[in-house]
Amino acid sequence: MSFFTSGVDVIQKILILVGAAIGLWGAVNLFEGYGHDNPTAKNQGIKQFVAGAGIVIIATLLVPQLKGLFS
Template structure:
């Protein structure tokens, strides 16, 4: 039974490492969009990062689409 417990612990570590790697990859992709000269990539990054930024009085988006 010890073998299975050890295997489960190793799988937990692998899943956490995979999740952390994907998170870092996503942040790098987002930052690459900010660093490029393509305004569409920058706009898309802002839309994904802050989707709920709206003017409370008018209901309009804070960022032009």
């Protein structure tokens, strides 16, 4: 069972890193859109930022509950 628990920890860390990377990329697109007054880049940036934040929230709240699923 410790293999499953450590696997869930690894998956959680990977999801947090992916979500943070997507959120950072979205923030860069958002600031670039404001810098060049490009509404398309601003729209894409805010969508990526919110998607990254959603992935981080899911990784921190829901993935740890998988540990208790089989214990």
